[in-house]
Amino acid sequence: MPKIEFDVIIAGGGLVGLSLALALESGGLKIAVVDKLEPVSMLDKTYDGRSSAIAYANMRMLGILGVKEKIQEIGKISEILVSDGRVPDGAKHGGSIGLTLHFDQGEITDSDEPLGYMVENRHMRLALDMVCQTKKNIVRFTPHMVTDFIENGAYVDAFLDNGQKISAKLLVGCDGRGSQIRKSAKIKTYKFDYSQTGIVTTVALEKSHNDVAFEYFLPTGPFAILPLMHNRASIVWSEPPSKAIAMSKLDKNDFEIEIQKRFGDFLGKVSVVAPVFTYPLQLELASKWYIKRVALCGDAAHGIHPVAGQGFNLGLKDVAALAEVILDSHSLGLDIGDEITLEKYAAWRRTDTMMVAASCDAFVRLFSNDFGPLRLLRNIGIGVVDAFGPARRFFARHAGGAIGDLPKLLQGIPLS
């Protein structure tokens, strides 16, 4: 077969891969996106039951790329409440001993945006897919996998599972956890299994959630109630793997009884309105961000615990930084796949990623137990941070993605 040439090949057309394709296309590059699944199967209700909390800075980028206006439903988070708890107490305000860490819009006084947005992943996928379809410089290869690649002087040749060869100046692995590109590039990975599985579903609430996101730390792991439109909420409920699987197989009535115990009664009756999904929770960090002509982006570079809803957000920040360094090099006539360009990307993303991954990891380890003295200490910590405005503002701005040296797209500035 004749070889086809592109500027960039993206292996993995998930949430991060398609966002990257759009960001690079906005600067005039020709992009190939290879995914092992047909887009239509990724839009099915049974493919991904998650919803994502999207930081306000990241939503600015999705606005510039034309994705935001195509998202069918966007909920907002105007308040976040974090508290410790035990199951019989329910997820009441203040948790079991009355101490709550509380963030609201007042923490981000320089912006009239909400603290964050809530989007169901299926709506986000549909919006990304619709916008990509309008771009003639984005060519999709599905359902195909990149099985291997070879660095070939000024190009990288990628081999697809149908025997086709495509070439570009750069290959980006956006193929998620367990990335094949990362393995083929012989990049080592640090892994840790939290021995927790996330049970995910969507519920309808009897009383209004008032756009409040609630993170409630149970001894078995975090339990998050994330506000969606039409007074529904996305639930991420962590349990040990065997218990999570057993819970997910309960019939609807028994599952609702279990979930109601965790909610308590402050939001009234809770009804399950979507399928129940389970996700094993692990930390997976690549030891390098790139080798010559190959870079990693999104979960392929860093898969973290969803405790703070930061995984996709980190991926979007990677997209903004990588697209900017690539387009800068391109506009100067430099090689977009060489180590100088890719090191700029890695240098931009390394520290932020490590900080977020380490904070989520520490949070999960500190809170996922019922050890009395530790429970007391963390509740004191919650009370201290809550009473100290600058600390609250720091956390809120960090969660909003508006801290540090922001790439242009995250500031709301187009790349061309």
Ligand SMILES: Cc1cc2nc3c(=O)[nH]c(=O)nc-3n(C[C@H](O)[C@H](O)[C@H](O)COP(=O)(O)OP(=O)(O)OC[C@H]3O[C@@H](n4cnc5c(N)ncnc54)[C@H](O)[C@@H]3O)c2cc1C
């Ligand atoms: C329970 C849970 C809740 C979460 N909540 C949030 C949240 O609120 N906010 C947030 O920011 N993040 C959240 N996350 C994290 C977020 O879902 C991930 O970070 C995000 O989906 C990563 O996107 P990605 O595109 O990098 O990878 P993926 O979504 O895994 O996509 C990878 C793509 O690559 C394709 N692929 C795989 N291998 C190949 C191959 N060899 N060749 C071609 N294609 C390939 C796959 O088909 C897929 O389309 C949550 C995660 C979990 C588990």
